[in-house]
Amino acid sequence: MVDSVIDKFGRRVEQRVLTKEPLSSYTSFHIGGPAEYLYTPCGEEDLVCALRAARAFKMPTTVIGNGTNVLVSDRGVEGLVVRLMETSLQPVMEKGLVLARAPMPLSSLLDFAMSQDLSGLEYLVSIPGTVGGAIFMNAGSFSQAISTHLAYVEVLDPNLEYVMKKHEDVDFDYRYSEFQESGAIILGAAFDLEAGDGATIRSTAARIRSEKHAKQSWEHPNAGSIFTNPPTTYAGKLIEEAGCKGLQVGQAQVSGKHANFIVNLGGATAFDVTRLMDIVVQRVYARFNVRLSPEIRLLGDFS
Ligand SMILES: Cc1cc2nc3c(=O)[nH]c(=O)nc-3n(C[C@H](O)[C@H](O)[C@H](O)COP(=O)(O)OP(=O)(O)OC[C@H]3O[C@@H](n4cnc5c(N)ncnc54)[C@H](O)[C@@H]3O)c2cc1C
Ligand SMILES: NC(=O)C1=CN([C@@H]2O[C@H](COP(=O)(O)OP(=O)(O)OC[C@H]3O[C@@H](n4cnc5c(N)ncnc54)[C@H](OP(=O)(O)O)[C@@H]3O)[C@@H](O)[C@H]2O)C=CC1
Numbered sequence: 001m002v003d004s005v006i007d008k009f010g011r012r013v014e015q016r017v018l019t020k021e022p023l024s025s026y027t028s029f030h031i032g033g034p035a036e037y038l039y040t041p042c043g044e045e046d047l048v049c050a051l052r053a054a055r056a057f058k059m060p061t062t063v064i065g066n067g068t069n070v071l072v073s074d075r076g077v078e079g080l081v082v083r084l085m086e087t088s089l090q091p092v093m094e095k096g097l098v099l100a101r102a103p104m105p106l107s108s109l110l111d112f113a114m115s116q117d118l119s120g121l122e123y124l125v126s127i128p129g130t131v132g133g134a135i136f137m138n139a140g141s142f143s144q145a146i147s148t149h150l151a152y153v154e155v156l157d158p159n160l161e162y163v164m165k166k167h168e169d170v171d172f173d174y175r176y177s178e179f180q181e182s183g184a185i186i187l188g189a190a191f192d193l194e195a196g197d198g199a200t201i202r203s204t205a206a207r208i209r210s211e212k213h214a215k216q217s218w219e220h221p222n223a224g225s226i227f228t229n230p231p232t233t234y235a236g237k238l239i240e241e242a243g244c245k246g247l248q249v250g251q252a253q254v255s256g257k258h259a260n261f262i263v264n265l266g267g268a269t270a271f272d273v274t275r276l277m278d279i280v281v282q283r284v285y286a287r288f289n290v291r292l293s294p295e296i297r298l299l300g301d302f303s
């Protein structure tokens with residue numbers, strides 16, 4: 001088996017490739033079957049090397065960050081799964097911009113901004129993903145999003161060419177970035193932040209963090225909000241009013257604390273979660289004539 005990994009990816013990449021690795025260990029839901037190959041690159045040259053190899057073998061490629069907004073199929077994911085998550089990375093300042101690589105945890109970016117008394121990212125507190133995952137999802141809260149203070153994004157386009165895109169040339173919307181359609185891989189980003197008062201920045205972040213922890217469900221593995229909010233209302237409100245709080249399929253349950261969270265009570269499968277999501281969608285539709293759309297990204301085969 002090791003030989004075939006070397007044959008496919010070469011010696012440079014081989015040591016960091018795991019075969020048939022359960023993805024449940026890499027998702028906040030603690031759900032998911034095996035990746036055929038799971039690769040955590042050591043820098044961008046290695047990443048490109050592995051992607052070229054996958055391409056040469058016509059192998060499908062899937063990118064994950066910290067796995068906090070994904071539901072991975074019980075059958076796992078075919079081909080190469082690239083995990084872009086690296087806790088040792090730190091932001092740097094250059095020409096007045098804060099530069100962050102995609103695999104960096106958002107919390108490191110926030111820590112850095114706070115240490116420099118820079119304001120603008122406080123609303124990203126307690127979002128447990130990476131910088132890359134947050135840009136892909138245009139993550140945010142309280143009507144603010146990571147795109148707000150973005151100066152530019154560096155990506156690998158589908159031809160594996162390096163491209164730098166200015167903020168104004170990227171299509172962003174609520175929980176949407178054009179990367180969800182283009183297939184580009186986010187490598188890094190630059191943020192244009194404002195100088196602020198350190199104490200105010202920290203107290204705002206602390207307040208947002210405690211508000212989120214008070215409302216949201218952190219006691220069992222989950223993936224944050226399951227559905228996006230419809231334009232003029234809240235998914236959690238509709239799900240609660242449709243009588244779905246506490247509804248359970250297998251070990252997956254609509255949280256009793258926040259109805260737009262599904263929690264894994266222990267050993268839930270992706271099948272349990274998708275069945276539960278279907279029931280919630282049907283009940284909300286029957287009651288309010290509103291069709292909820294998933295925010296979480298489904299990876300692997302769900303047919
Ligand atoms: C307790 C909890 C609270 C949360 N609160 C919030 C919140 O307040 N606001 C909010 O918006 N979200 C929230 N989330 C959801 C989630 O944390 C965010 O969407 C986060 O940005 C996902 O980042 P990630 O690195 O975990 O991405 P992943 O879940 O690993 O991936 C998400 C998607 O991004 C793609 N992707 C990841 N990295 C890259 C890359 N470098 N290039 C291209 N594609 C990439 C993946 O293919 C996948 O489709 C919460 C989740 C949890 C568990
Ligand atoms: N100086 C100040 O006043 C403030 C500073 N900050 C800083 O900003 C940075 C970002 O803060 P924050 O985003 O809150 O990140 P943190 O890394 O501090 O995480 C906050 C807490 O949330 C928990 N958590 C994260 N993800 C999940 C999950 N999926 N399910 C359950 N629990 C989870 C963590 O638990 P676990 O450890 O188990 O992962 C941790 O206890 C931090 O470094 C923090 O120090 C934030 C607010 C105020």
Ligand SMILES: C=C(O[C@H]1[C@H](O)[C@@H](CO)O[C@H](OP(=O)(O)OP(=O)(O)OC[C@H]2O[C@@H](n3ccc(=O)[nH]c3=O)[C@H](O)[C@@H]2O)[C@@H]1NC(C)=O)C(=O)O
Pocket residue numbers: 140141142212215223224225226227228229234235236237238240257258259260295
């Ligand atoms: C967690 C995520 O992001 C969160 C983000 O942290 C918070 C920050 O306040 O705002 C959004 O939640 P949300 O819209 O559910 O915010 P909340 O303030 O908890 O609830 C909105 C409204 O719904 C009501 N509500 C919520 C949950 C519930 O069980 N019942 C209910 O009636 C609340 O009372 C409130 O009036 C984001 N979710 C979406 C889909 O936009 C995520 O995207 O994964």
